[in-house]
Amino acid sequence: MSAIDPIILFFLLGLFAGLMRSALRLPAAVYEFVSMLLLLAIGLKGGIELAKQPFAMLLPQMLAVVAMGFTLPLLAFPVLRYVGRFTRADAASIAAHYGSVSVGTYAVATAYFATREITFEEHMPLLLVLLEIPAILVGIVLARGLTRETHWASIAHEVFLGKGIVLLLGGLLIGWVAGPNGVSSITPLFFDLFKGVLAIFLLEMGLIAAAQVSALRRYGLFLLAFGIVMPLCSAVIGIGLGWALGLSVGGAAMLATLAGSASYIAVPAAMRISVPEANPTLSLTASLGVTFPFNVLVGIPIYYVLAEKAYVLLGG
């Protein structure tokens, strides 16, 4: 069993510093810089793989993943609304966060799989992008209903042209067009530095997660439970889907990670504009304060073990 990954230790360092009220802060510009590098790097990696295989073959997978993106928030909503007793807007907003994905969690998973030499379908970033969007639309409909007033045009603009999607999709296209040889010249910045940059990112994420704790205390146990149970359920669905799509064990575990992760960039921004009556603190507390740490520290390994067991049972 290989030793604990240093990038996880960076997350713990940030978490510790935050909880101890250390003076440590990362300038917003540094955070934006490293997250930009991660988004572009992940997009590029996926794009390079797309360049290697016929696009058509991926269509079924893509459709299935989009379908999952529509389903997950629909499963989360009733739980939040009737068990959690949240307002309709809050339930819808939180559901949207959990139906979508966290790029940071995906990055940690890739690092985890790499150290253990677990292979997975390299075009995963494409599925990542696809999974980011449907939940947002579902969330808005859940909050607003299908009224005429909803300005879908401006919502689509808001969603598809948000920072995260543009960088991820842009990187994907660049990698696709330029191909493996083309991008070799930018490899040192985007790929060689990847894990170091991820370490800095996780240091900041630790600080941010720590900042959510006080709010968590206020909103109590349900949010904590939901932030752990929901990802596990989504992960199981992800594994099932991965198996049905004939993905490798690693691929299924990765799809489980995506399903089990909760958004904290694209969705909060979209919800703040489109569902303003939802309290952003609730969803960010769950997503950043509970689910992200859970996935990074224990979730990813669990999902992989679950995928292995499932494949033994179902016969992969």
Add this chain to the structure above:
Amino acid sequence: MSAIDPIILFFLLGLFAGLMRSALRLPAAVYEFVSMLLLLAIGLKGGIELAKQPFAMLLPQMLAVVAMGFTLPLLAFPVLRYVGRFTRADAASIAAHYGSVSVGTYAVATAYFATREITFEEHMPLLLVLLEIPAILVGIVLARGLTRETHWASIAHEVFLGKGIVLLLGGLLIGWVAGPNGVSSITPLFFDLFKGVLAIFLLEMGLIAAAQVSALRRYGLFLLAFGIVMPLCSAVIGIGLGWALGLSVGGAAMLATLAGSASYIAVPAAMRISVPEANPTLSLTASLGVTFPFNVLVGIPIYYVLAEKAYVLLGG
């Protein structure tokens, strides 16, 4: 023929995001960081080369290039003043922008040449620095005339101690003093990451170029035409000079690129202080909104083809 360079795709991504009014922004600090790295890297590269050859041999080239720096704005001014019907101050300011150079364009050219294994005189950054300054002085004189009031001392300070010149010249001197072996220890940051950093820079430049378009629409066709035709003329002059100086084809094409590029850092800053009555929007729209994209996307290849043809004709 090699595929399209990914760094160009980054520029297009920025351009697209900007035109689509995407939420994507780069923090000013990130822009300043990457442009600083580029300036230092280019300076260092040039300095290392200077360390390899007797300085005296370069004097004729240096003088010739400075002369070109004085000539180009004098050619541009009457066109702007009498064809473009710009005020004296505006014509002088725009002329200064086009007489000077764009470091970003030079960086893209070095990448373009590198992928195509086109060699050029490696001390080009020295000529780049020299070409940056004369046009500024010409521009001020064109706007003010040779009056006693002009505070040349403070202008010289403004020009020679501007961010761009200090970093470029500083890098040049450091590279020169330290020599190839000396700088080896800082190679990973300044040279290995060069193209990746350039990609980030071009992403931002795309966003900025897109922001100029609305202004361009306002100032109409002449600026657009000037922003394309002027560089082509300057490039031809650059090729001729390169040939006369006995540069290689690549060197001549590079000199053409410098001549054909328009400043957007040193000159705007100097003009804002020394020729305040000139409208900065005009010159930046032409330089960032027209000429930079033109050079990066099609200009550089054109200049190289022109140089080849010229050398066949003239016999290089």
Add this chain to the structure above:
Amino acid sequence: MSAIDPIILFFLLGLFAGLMRSALRLPAAVYEFVSMLLLLAIGLKGGIELAKQPFAMLLPQMLAVVAMGFTLPLLAFPVLRYVGRFTRADAASIAAHYGSVSVGTYAVATAYFATREITFEEHMPLLLVLLEIPAILVGIVLARGLTRETHWASIAHEVFLGKGIVLLLGGLLIGWVAGPNGVSSITPLFFDLFKGVLAIFLLEMGLIAAAQVSALRRYGLFLLAFGIVMPLCSAVIGIGLGWALGLSVGGAAMLATLAGSASYIAVPAAMRISVPEANPTLSLTASLGVTFPFNVLVGIPIYYVLAEKAYVLLGG
């Protein structure tokens, strides 16, 4: 004799640009980013070494270094108070700065030793951390006396959870836990880029040092003299201690560098809160305006020569 190290040239470039009132500025975010990378890298390097050897063996060294950290400010204080005629608070604050250490100076020393292939005990960063803190406590007691009012709890929080300590100690622990193989994946960012990042850091330090000169002129000769003589004395003590502890010549010279360096991050922050009546300009002028440049430009080589001579005399 190898040529002058380029990183020193970056410092001189910054110094020159600052003294010439150049427009060159580094955004605060860039400075914070590079200093963060340096602190983490130094910590990681030290931690990796700790992973290689039994901790217990280091205890004597650690205790001895802490003792030195308590002693140095006690030596500096009377000189500042009675020769320099500073107020009690000012004398105490300056003494604390010189009893503590400068991470930047240590980084330059590692680079200097590396180019000359001088070996030293690799766990030095551990001693660096230990040396940072005692002087702060001494400084506070010197200024306040041992009164009941001093809120030691909040002071300890202030000191141990300051940015510098957290990153340095955090890196140390991460390196220790992850070990050499563990951190290999983040080597490109933290170790390969180290000297390049250090170059950027020194460029900024040059700018900052230059900004102190005017204040230096105001506070006159004594501060200048103290800023040079005090480090030399501390260095001699450091060498003696290194010899007594059985360190290698390189190790002794490094300990001398630590002893001879003056803090400009941890101590100023702590003093501003705990000894507000001390004038921060005085201590920063001495530390950044005199001692840092002195150590970086001539101090480090001197300390190494002194260490060599001492080891010949004493028989190392």
Add this chain to the structure above:
Amino acid sequence: MTETNNHLRKLLTIITEAAIESVLVRDIEQLGAHGYTVTDARGKGSRGVRNAGWETSGNIHIEVVCDKGTAEAITKHLQARYYANYAMIMFMTDVEVLRPEKF
């Protein structure tokens, strides 16, 4: 104040979430302001700490110099449109401007 009334205008200050900067300035212009100035800020209020540590937790500080009528139109609109759901405060003071025709 001693100056002639035609040099007096209102300075309206709005402190709210960075997330709505673009929509807000659009509204402000449509309601007749001839300009605005924005600075980034952090702070605390009834909706808790907004320390700009995380993307969505930044504040902006908007200043608008305009005549009384415009100021009241803006406050009325923002109050109706944003108060319920966004961290926001507004306050107004009298200012003496040069070039009153500008505002």
Add this chain to the structure above:
Amino acid sequence: MTETNNHLRKLLTIITEAAIESVLVRDIEQLGAHGYTVTDARGKGSRGVRNAGWETSGNIHIEVVCDKGTAEAITKHLQARYYANYAMIMFMTDVEVLRPEKF
């Protein structure tokens, strides 16, 4: 001003060293303010240039909207506690607020 007095509050502006932000806002809240807004700044005064170039040389610009009593309590406290040793200025102006119950 024309408005009814119960819409009038004080806007207290404090410009001081960034180093004491955390302690300062704690004091401000304890003295009864319901909120505050902070922006980063640089400047010059009797203690010389504070150009934010170096960690310890940054300024902060704090705005507090509160009633007269609170404003005076804050100024009195800060004057006693910080004026002697820190770069700091304060000034106060009348502002007209919406939702006066907030402040």
Add this chain to the structure above:
Amino acid sequence: MTETNNHLRKLLTIITEAAIESVLVRDIEQLGAHGYTVTDARGKGSRGVRNAGWETSGNIHIEVVCDKGTAEAITKHLQARYYANYAMIMFMTDVEVLRPEKF
């Protein structure tokens, strides 16, 4: 206002292009101000959007607390020297200061 007149000063606010910060603050000091505070800003006015996206497109927000005479000297000078060619607005308000001797 209720306070004794010798505690009243003017707060002069200038919003203009970042490019001229250094020359501007020199002028301001030469005209007798004892200090100033600068914050970075963006905005829009008669000269269009200045969104700080590009080096030359940033604004600065300068505050100067001084007596009426100095304030008017500064406004007169800046108006003559910069209004024609630079994006710039100025406005003034009465403020109540502590330590009036400072300003």
